[in-house]
Every structure is written in C-alpha cells, then in structure tokens.
Amino acid sequence: MADQDCIIELRGVSKRFDDMLALDGIDLGIRNGEFLTLLGPSGCGKTTILRILSGFEAPTSGEVAIAGRRVNDVPPERRQVNTVFQNYALFPHMTVEANVGFGLRMQGTGRAEAARRVADVLRTVHMDGFAKRRPGRLSGGQQQRVAIARAVVNNPLVLLLDEPFSALDAKLRKAMQLEIKHLQRQLGITFVFVTHDQQEAFAMSDRVVVMNEGRIEQVGTPQEIYENPANLTVARFVGDINILDATIAEKVNGVRYRAVVEGSSMPVETRRDFAPGDEVKVLLRPEDLRVWRAVDDRPEGPFLTGRIEETVYKGATVDIIVRLEGQDGGKTLLAQEYFNEDDQEISYATGETVAVTWVNGWEVVLPDA
Amino acid sequence: MHDGALFRRICILGVAAWLLVFALAPNAGLLVVSFLTRHPEDFVAPGLTLEAYGRLMDPTFAAIFWESVRLAALATLVCLLAGYPFAYGIARASRRWRPWLLLLVVVPFWTNSLIRTYAVILILKSRGVLSNLLEALGLTSGPVSLLYTDTAMFIGFTYTLLPFMVLPLFAAIEKLDRNLLDAARDLGAGSLRAFWNVTLPLTMPGILAGSMLVFLPALGMFYIPELLGGGKSMLLGNFIKNQMLLARDWPLGAAASTVLTVALAVMIVLWRLATLRARQDEDDDILTEGAP
Ligand SMILES: Nc1ncnc2c1ncn2[C@@H]1O[C@H](COP(=O)(O)OP(=O)(O)OP(=O)(O)O)[C@@H](O)[C@H]1O
Ligand SMILES: [Mg+2]
Numbered sequence: 001m002a003d004q005d006c007i008i009e010l011r012g013v014s015k016r017f018d019d020m021l022a023l024d025g026i027d028l029g030i031r032n033g034e035f036l037t038l039l040g041p042s043g044c045g046k047t048t049i050l051r052i053l054s055g056f057e058a059p060t061s062g063e064v065a066i067a068g069r070r071v072n073d074v075p076p077e078r079r080q081v082n083t084v085f086q087n088y089a090l091f092p093h094m095t096v097e098a099n100v101g102f103g104l105r106m107q108g109t110g111r112a113e114a115a116r117r118v119a120d121v122l123r124t125v126h127m128d129g130f131a132k133r134r135p136g137r138l139s140g141g142q143q144q145r146v147a148i149a150r151a152v153v154n155n156p157l158v159l160l161l162d163e164p165f166s167a168l169d170a171k172l173r174k175a176m177q178l179e180i181k182h183l184q185r186q187l188g189i190t191f192v193f194v195t196h197d198q199q200e201a202f203a204m205s206d207r208v209v210v211m212n213e214g215r216i217e218q219v220g221t222p223q224e225i226y227e228n229p230a231n232l233t234v235a236r237f238v239g240d241i242n243i244l245d246a247t248i249a250e251k252v253n254g255v256r257y258r259a260v261v262e263g264s265s266m267p268v269e270t271r272r273d274f275a276p277g278d279e280v281k282v283l284l285r286p287e288d289l290r291v292w293r294a295v296d297d298r299p300e301g302p303f304l305t306g307r308i309e310e311t312v313y314k315g316a317t318v319d320i321i322v323r324l325e326g327q328d329g330g331k332t333l334l335a336q337e338y339f340n341e342d343d344q345e346i347s348y349a350t351g352e353t354v355a356v357t358w359v360n361g362w363e364v365v366l367p368d369a
Numbered sequence: 370m371h372d373g374a375l376f377r378r379i380c381i382l383g384v385a386a387w388l389l390v391f392a393l394a395p396n397a398g399l400l401v402v403s404f405l406t407r408h409p410e411d412f413v414a415p416g417l418t419l420e421a422y423g424r425l426m427d428p429t430f431a432a433i434f435w436e437s438v439r440l441a442a443l444a445t446l447v448c449l450l451a452g453y454p455f456a457y458g459i460a461r462a463s464r465r466w467r468p469w470l471l472l473l474v475v476v477p478f479w480t481n482s483l484i485r486t487y488a489v490i491l492i493l494k495s496r497g498v499l500s501n502l503l504e505a506l507g508l509t510s511g512p513v514s515l516l517y518t519d520t521a522m523f524i525g526f527t528y529t530l531l532p533f534m535v536l537p538l539f540a541a542i543e544k545l546d547r548n549l550l551d552a553a554r555d556l557g558a559g560s561l562r563a564f565w566n567v568t569l570p571l572t573m574p575g576i577l578a579g580s581m582l583v584f585l586p587a588l589g590m591f592y593i594p595e596l597l598g599g600g601k602s603m604l605l606g607n608f609i610k611n612q613m614l615l616a617r618d619w620p621l622g623a624a625a626s627t628v629l630t631v632a633l634a635v636m637i638v639l640w641r642l643a644t645l646r647a648r649q650d651e652d653d654d655i656l657t658e659g660a661p
Contacts, residue, residue, distance in 0.1 A: 054555055076554045089552035093570045102566075106557035154556065 007032040007157055007190050008053065013062035015048050015214075022048045024214040026062070030158070030192060031207075035184050037193045039201040040211030041237070046194040050160045053192065055079045067157055077106075082151035084161040088143045090135035096122070096146050097131040103154040121153040124183070141172050148183070158190045165200070177203055198238045202226065210234045226285075232369060235283050242289065242333045244282040245368075248274045257365075262324050262331060264304050270365035279368040288362045289335035291320050291348075292355040303355040306330065308348040313339065320348065322356055396630065403623035412619045421620035425628065430608070434628075437605040440594075441587035444526035448534040448583045449576065451527060456538035456575075460545075471539070474532050482529050486596050489528060493521050493597070517599030525597040526587055533582035541575025542568075577640060585633055605629055 006029035015023040023045045030036050038046040051057040052064060055076035064071050071079060082103070090099050097118055104114040122128045125145040135143055144164060151159055164180075165173045181204050184191045195201050201208050202222035210217045210225060210233075218230040229235035232243070246261040246268070259268045261282050268282060292299045306322040309332060318337050324330040333356060348354065403421050408414035424430075459470045477485060492498040495514035503509045515521045545568060553563035569576075591606030600607065605625065612622030 056551060056554075075559075076551070077557045077559050081555075083552070083555045085548050085552060087546075087548060089546065089548040091549060091552070091567060102553070102558075103556035106562065150556070 005032045006030060007067055008192075009063075009065045010049075010052075011063040011065070013049075013052065013059045013064060015045070015052065015057060016060045022214055023052075023059070026214075026216060028209065028216065028219070030190060033188055033190055034206045035181065035191045035193065035204060037195060037201040037205040037208045038211060039195060039198060039208050039237075040217075041196060044211045045214045046196075046211060047162055050083070050162050050192065050194060053158065054081050054083050054160055080154075080157045082154050082156040082159055084144075084147045084151050084159065084164050086162045086164065086166060088135070088147040090143055090146055090150070092134065092136055095132050095134055096127060096138070099135065099146060100150045100153055102150065107154070117153055121149045124186070125149045140168055141176065144168065144176060148180070152183075152187060152189060156189065158192060161191060161193045163194055163196070165195075173200075180204065202238075210237060212237070228364060229283065229366075232281060232283075232366060235364070235366075240286050240334055242284045242286065244284065244331070244333075246280050246282045246365075248276050248278040248280060250276050259365075262304055263326055264302060266302050266304070267360060268363055268365055269361045270363075272365060272367070274365070274367075281366045281368055283364040283366065284333075284358050284362070286319070286334045286336035288358050289333060290357045290359075291322060291335050291337065292357065293348075294353045294355045299355055299357050301357070303357045304333075305353065305355055306333065308350055308352045308354055310350065311348055315339070322354060324356075399623045399626050402619050403627050405620050407618055407620050409617070412617060421624035424621055425624055430625070433603050433605060433608050436602055437588055440522070440526075440602075440604065441584050444523060444530065444587045445534075445580050445584040447523055447527050448531050449580060452531055452534035452538055452579065453576075455531075456535045457542055459535070459539050460542035471536075474535050474539075477528075477532065483592055485529065486525060486593060489521075489525055490516060490596060493524065516597065517601065519598065522594055522598040525593040526590070529590070529593065530583045530586060533586070534579040537578040537582065538572065538575045541572040541578075545571055574644065577644065581637070581640060585636075588629065588633070 008028075008030040010026050010028045013023055013026040014021065026045075026049065038049060040046055048057060052059050053066075055071070055074060055078075058072060066079065066081065091102065094102070100121060101114050101118045104117060109117070119128065119131075122131060125148055127142060127145050127149060130138065130142065130146075135146065138146065147164070148159075148161075161180075165176055168176060177200060180191075193201075193204060202225075205222060207219060208222055208225050209219050212233050218225055218234045220228075225234060226238055229238065229241075235241050235243070244261050246259045246266075249258045249260055249265065251257050251274070252267070255269050255271055257268050257270065257274060259266060259280065259282070261268070266282075274280060290299070292303065294305065304324055306324040308320065309323045310319075310321040312319040312321075316339055318339050320335040320337060322333045322335060324333060335356065402413055404417050404419070405413040406416045406418055406420065459467060459474070462470055490497075493515040494500070495512045495516070497514070497516075500509075500512045500514065503513060504511070515524070549567050549571070550563050553567045554560070558566060589606045589609075591604065591610045594600065594602060594604045595607055609622050609625050609629070612618045612625065616622075
C-alpha cells in the first residue's frame with residue numbers, strides 16, 4: 001500500500017447504503033499506468049468503488065486520494081478521472097464528434113486543438129469514418145469505441161470501465177478485450193476495470209482485486225491469484241478447482257508435511273505452519289491432476305484411488321471425472337488432460353479403477369475455515 | 370392473426386367514423402358557412418360569397434388576432450417556466466410518490482374548468498381569499514383586487530392549462546436516462562451546464578408538445594379573458610363567440626374560426642417539420658454548437 005507510484009489510494013473506505021454495508025474497510029493502492037481489474041460476484045461492491053473514485057458517491061468513512069490529494073469532497077466534474085459507463089451513456093442528440101469533444105468543450109479547450117484531439121482519438125479507436133454519425137446509428141461495438149474515445153480524449157489520470165463488454169456478444173467481447181488492452185499499453189493511462197468474468201479479468205489485467213461482500217479477498221497478478229489463492233472464496237471464484245479434505249499427520253521438514261488426504265496418506269507442501277491433527281483443505285486445479293490406469297501404469301509413490309465416472313472430450317483437452325473410493329460414496333474430482341492423438345489409450349471405460357496423483361508442490365493447502 | 374386484423378380494422382373504422390362525425394363534419398360545416406351570406410333570422414342565407422373574409426381584412430381583427438397570439442404565447446411561456454421545475458420534481462420523486470403526485474396534477478380535471486374559473490374569481494376578487502390573507506398578514510392595508518387585470522388572466526390561463534404542460538414534460542423528463550447526466554458531469558460539466566447541454570435538448574420534444582397543448586387552447590379559450598380579464602381586451606375566442614351568439618353574424622364567426630384553424634394547422638405542420646429535421650440533422654461541428 002505504501003507504493004510510491006500509487007496514483008489512487010483508498011484507505012479504510014467503507015460505504016453504507018441505509019442499513020446495508022456495501023463496502024467494508026477497503027484498502028487499495030492503484031499504481032500509475034497499471035491495468036487493474038476489480039473481480040467479484042454480483043453485488044460485491046465493484047460499481048460502488050468506481051463511483052467513489054469518480055465522485056458520484058462519497059465514502060461513509062475512510063479516505064480517497066488521487067495523485068496524492070484527498071478528494072473525498074471533490075465533485076465528479078472536478079476530478080481528473082473519466083468513466084466508460086456500462087451502457088455507454090453516449091449523448092443521443094450529438095454526433096460522435098460532439099460526444100467525444102464534450103469533455104474538451106467543458107474544459108474550454110481551444111477549437112483547433114479540440115478538433116485535432118478529437119480526430120486523433122477517433123483514429124486511435126478506428127472510428128474516424130463515423131465522426132458525423134449519431135450514436136443511435138452505430139453498432140454496439142462502435143458505440144463502445146466512441147465511449148472509450150470520449151473518456152480518454154481528456155487525458156484522465158485514471159480511466160474507469162464498468163463492465164464495458166456486458167452488452168456485446170462473445171466473439172466481439174474477445175476482440176474488444178484485446179483491443180482495450182492494447183489501447184491501454186499504447187496510451188499508458190491507468191485503467192480500473194470492473195468485471196465478474198474471471199477469464200476476462202485474467203486475460204486483460206496486470207493485477208486483479210478479488211472482492212466478496214464488500215471486502216477485498218486478495219490482490220495480485222492473475223497468476224498469483226490462480227495458483228496461490230489466499231482463501232477458499234478466492235479459490236472457488238477463480239476457475240474450477242478440486243477441494244480435498246485432509247488432516248495433517250506430521251511435519252516432515254520445512255515446508256513438507258505428510259497428510260491424510262481423503263483417506264490416503266499423501267505428501268503435501270505448504271509455507272503455512274500447521275501442527276499434526278490440523279484439519280486442512282488441499283486445493284488442486286483440474287490440470288494439475290494426473291490420472292493413471294491402476295492396472296498397468298500404476299504411479300510410483302502414493303496415490304488416491306477412484307473409479308472413472310465420466311469422460312468429456314473438449315477438443316484439445318479431456319475432462320475426466322473420477323469418484324474417489326470412500327465410505328460415504330466418495331468425493332468426485334475433475335481432472336483435465338491434454339488430448340494426445342498418438343495415445344489411443346486415453347479413453348477410459350466408465351467404472352474403470354484409476355489412480356490419481358498430482359505434481360508435488362502444486363497443491364495449495366489452506367486451513368479448514 | 371386474421372381475427373387480429375379484423376379487430377384492428379374495426380378499431381380504425383370506429384376512430385375514423387368518430388373523427389368524421391364529430392370533428393371533420395362540424396369543421397366542414399363551419400367552412401361552408403364562412404362562405405355564405407348573413408341573414409338576420411335564419412343566421413345564413415344561400416349565395417356563395419367571400420364577403421365574410423373581406424370583413425376580416427380589417428385592422429381591428431388583425432389587432433385581435435395578434436393580441437390573442439401574444440397572450441397565448443405569454444401564457445405558454447408562464448406555463449413552461451412554472452411547469453418545468455414542477456415536472457422535474459415529479460419525475461425525480463421516489464417511485465412510491467410519483468403516481469400520487471401525478472394524480473394531484475390531474476385532479477383539477479375532475480371539475481369543470483368554467484367552475485374552476487369562478488373559484489379563481491372568489492380568490493382574486495376584492496375581499497376575496499387572497500385579499501383577506503394579505504390583509505391578515507399585514508402586507509396590505511385595506512382590500513386589494515387582482516380581478517380584471519392581465520395578471521388575473523395569466524393566473525387563470527396558467528391554472529387551467531398547467532397540467533397540459535406538466536404531463537408531456539413529465540413524460541420526457543422521466544424517460545431521460547440519468548446515466549447521461551452522470552456522463553456529462555464525469556466529463557466536467559457542472560449541474561447547470563449538464564442541464565443546458567443534456568437535459569434541455571433531450572426534453573425538447575416534451576417542451577414542444579406541452580407548448581402546443583397550452584398555446585392552442587389558450588388561443589381559443591374565451592371565458593378566461595372574459596371572466597378574469599373583465600373582457601377588456603377582445604381576443605379571438607371572444608370575437609368568435611360574440612359573432613356567433615351576440616351579433617348573430619355566423620359567416621363572420623365561421624370565417625374567423627376557419628382562419629384560426631388554418632393558423633393552428635400551419636403551426637402543427639411547422640412543428641412536425643422542425644422535429645423531423647432535428648432528427649435528421651447532422652450537426653456539423655462540435656464547436657459550433659452553442660455553449661451557455
Ligand atoms: N444507491 C444505492 N442505494 C442502496 N443500495 C445500493 C445502492 N447502490 C448499490 N447498492 C447496494 O450495494 C451493494 C453493492 O452494489 P454494487 O453496485 O457496487 O455491486 P456490483 O459489484 O457492481 O454488482 P454487479 O456485478 O451486479 O454490478 C449491492 O448490494 C447494492 O444493492
Ligand atoms: Mg456493478
């Protein structure tokens with residue numbers, strides 16, 4: 001939080017609507033030039049954070065600083081922050097050009113300079129051929145570009161984007177993701193992006209803020225969050241994950257433990273400190289699991305035993321659903337393997353007995369909360 | 370599908386028949402009468418003539434016409450200035466209150482407007498409600514009367530016609546996407562400039578519709594100038610009424626009526642053209658758009 005190059009700082013920001021706590025003690029530093037994404041389920045407070053940054057809501061308590069200056073009481077029109085609204089909010093009675101030039105006109109930028117900057121930014125977003133059109137006669141993707149142009153033409157310190165792709169179809173969405181990411185690199189403006197789509201967040205961001213119920217669960221690079229979720233909420237929210245019940249049996253050395261995982265004794269690694277007898281969860285991504293034919297290529301070392309419940313071909317990968325042996329029917333695991341055309345043996349028969357292992361050290365061990 | 374088409378045809382026929390019988394036919398009758406000759410007992414006598422229109426070509430009638438337009442325009446302006454904040458308030462009130470506030474706007478319609486005009490007399494006359502109130506508050510010494518003044522007439526027009534202004538304005542303001550105002554402020558417009566650049570242009574259809582709905586009746590309404598203005602200034606509505614009922618000069622009344630109708634029709638056409646043009650117009654340059 002004490003980063004020197006933080007363009008925005010939130011310190012203990014809470015927001016209460018009537019009797020509802022929408023934000024609960026948010027501490028967050030946004031670095032200059034980064035692409036930061038707020039990720040979380042619906043209603044977790046993402047939009048509220050953006051509205052506090054843009055000045056449309058005032059925090060109930062806590063401090064907001066932009067470029068080192070406290071801005072709690074600065075109204076939206078006097079903040080050097082611009083927003084791309086969820087439904088674009090383009091002015092329907094103005095041309096594309098007039099929409100994009102609106103901010104400059106409000107700032108009293110000179111005619112010639114404004115015209116030049118508008119033309120420049122329209123070229124950047126590939127909308128230079130549409131300057132005289134009205135927004136009503138543009139496609140969703142084109143409106144999106146105009147909305148972005150209208151915001152960035154003002155050279156904001158920070159650009160806020162609230163689920164800007166939610167109205168676009170899947171294909172256009174993918175294309176716009178790349179385009180916006182490139183635009184951000186090109187302009188060097190700090191972007192704060194909101195989405196509840198984890199893949200979108202990971203594909204675009206330098207850092208991701210995972211939120212839940214008005215609190216920040218974890219801040220980190222997409223890789224850190226995916227591979228090292230801070231808690232079960234984050235783990236469950238970002239992608240498919242297998243959560244195994246385990247009990248620590250003994251500490252072997254340093255980071256190595258031996259644990260009873262779903263009834264089998266397995267080695268696990270973790271930097272966290274546990275004592276024998278501690279109940280823990282072992283988290284494994286589907287692609288980290290290995291499935292072995294128990295009969296012919298049994299793995300060396302310990303493994304979990306189960307039966308194939310289903311295999312689902314997904315083009316490049318195969319999803320394998322394994323039901324572990326266990327007194328109460330056993331837990332099902334999802335494993336993902338790359339489809340290998342040379343290996344005809346990959347198809348498992350339903351009900352076939354298999355062994356399941358994982359690469360040592362790829363598991364995440366969390367206290368059982 | 371077929372039933373639907375049939376139903377639609379019946380509805381359209383019904384509306385057409387209604388308009389034919391109750392709107393088009395009387396107006397056509399009036400048009401015919403305006404070309405007939407005056408007759409002291411039977412009101413009109415056969416024999417086509419432009420005589421009635423000839424008699425309208427007269428500075429007195431022109432003065433009446435322009436005075437009526439001026440008063441109606443002023444009344445429209447007063448209604449607009451009073452109605453806009455009013456409609457804005459209702460449109461921005463919480464969802465729970467809105468229907469009740471709208472009901473309050475409409476409630477006066479439940480009473481005949483002539484009767485309501487007499488009620489206004491009771492308020493404005495000497496030793497009336499207003500007079501007594503002002504005296505009790507010590508703001509005036511002795512009774513005052515606003516009755517038979519232009520002010521009284523404007524009060525009457527505004528009171529009677531305000532709902533016609535408020536309802537279309539409300540519809541336009543309520544439809545306005547609030548995100549657009551947020552966007553304007555986000556781009557650096559203070560609330561005043563956001564109003565001027567976004568709210569006002571986007572509610573212009575409501576402003577025009579409301580103005581038409583106030584201006585047109587104000588031109589023809591004859592009892593308000595008569596009852597509240599004391600009939601001091603002769604207006605179009607009074608003129609027509611007098612020709613029809615007092616002077617028994619039906620062709621002249623009908624001719625005046627026809628002139629009024631044509632003038633209104635021309636205005637409606639101009640208004641339609643203006644709104645159509647506004648929609649097609651490509652404003653050429655951001656910077657030539659008027660800034661406040
Ligand atoms: N103006 C308001 N008045 C009352 N409650 C509000 C208001 N704005 C937001 N809330 C509440 O605050 C919580 C957080 O809302 P917010 O809009 O920030 O969620 P979000 O993360 O953006 O969700 P979504 O993904 O659905 O957009 C929600 O429970 C919401 O109902
Ligand atoms: Mg939201």
